[in-house]
Amino acid sequence: MKDISKFTCKLLSSNDFYVITDYERLHLCNKEECLQSSYGSIDRCLSSGCSIGYFMDQMLVGYTLANYTDFTVGYIEKSFVLPSFRGYQIQMNSTEQVLKLLADHGVKDVYTMVSPCNAVSISNLEKLGFKFLRKIMVNGVDRNIMFYSDATDRR
Numbered sequence: 001m002k003d004i005s006k007f008t009c010k011l012l013s014s015n016d017f018y019v020i021t022d023y024e025r026l027h028l029c030n031k032e033e034c035l036q037s038s039y040g041s042i043d044r045c046l047s048s049g050c051s052i053g054y055f056m057d058q059m060l061v062g063y064t065l066a067n068y069t070d071f072t073v074g075y076i077e078k079s080f081v082l083p084s085f086r087g088y089q090i091q092m093n094s095t096e097q098v099l100k101l102l103a104d105h106g107v108k109d110v111y112t113m114v115s116p117c118n119a120v121s122i123s124n125l126e127k128l129g130f131k132f133l134r135k136i137m138v139n140g141v142d143r144n145i146m147f148y149s150d151a152t153d154r155r
């Protein structure tokens with residue numbers, strides 16, 4: 001069993017913007033698997049106080065980005081883990097912490113989007129309690145909208 005405790009977990013901030021945009025550009029080239037996030041979305045998530053990163057020796061190795069609206073609706077924009085650090089359940093752990101942070105901000109309902117081909121991500125989201133809501137097309141590719149109700153349970 002791979003041990004996640006060797007990583008340091010931190011709240012992300014605007015200081016992490018450039019490393020994240022580099023990772024997105026270098027690693028997210030297959031839009032059937034996962035779309036790149038816009039600079040605006042990354043910026044909003046880093047300012048929200050609800051985005052979490054995992055670090056190894058000061059290097060960001062994985063993250064979950066999220067934000068929320070004034071209407072207490074949360075949105076998980078993205079989970080990403082550098083290929084050589086996959087398998088430590090960084091998506092599950094960072095998303096779980098993000099759900100707690102969203103709950104601390106009064107968020108009850110959380111949405112996210114995932115490719116129907118992304119079996120690892122769908123399985124992780126289902127384990128966390130997300131349910132399939134409906135299919136949509138985004139930038140010409142299929143996506144599943146998934147919904148998590150009552151994030152306040154995680155306080």
Ligand SMILES: CC(C)(COP(=O)(O)OP(=O)(O)OC[C@H]1O[C@@H](n2cnc3c(N)ncnc32)[C@H](O)[C@@H]1OP(=O)(O)O)[C@@H](O)C(=O)NCCC(=O)NCCS
Nearest residue numbers: 033034078079080081085086087088089090091092120121
């Ligand atoms: C989805 C993602 C964040 C999951 O990373 P993770 O938290 O390290 O994944 P897990 O620890 O849950 O991995 C579970 C298993 O799947 C494997 N795995 C993880 N990601 C994989 C991938 N993209 N392809 C194939 N296998 C993968 C792991 O090695 C592990 O196998 P093991 O149990 O034999 O060690 C990561 O694959 C990723 O960054 N993908 C690209 C971006 C993406 O698709 N994001 C989600 C939608 S926005």
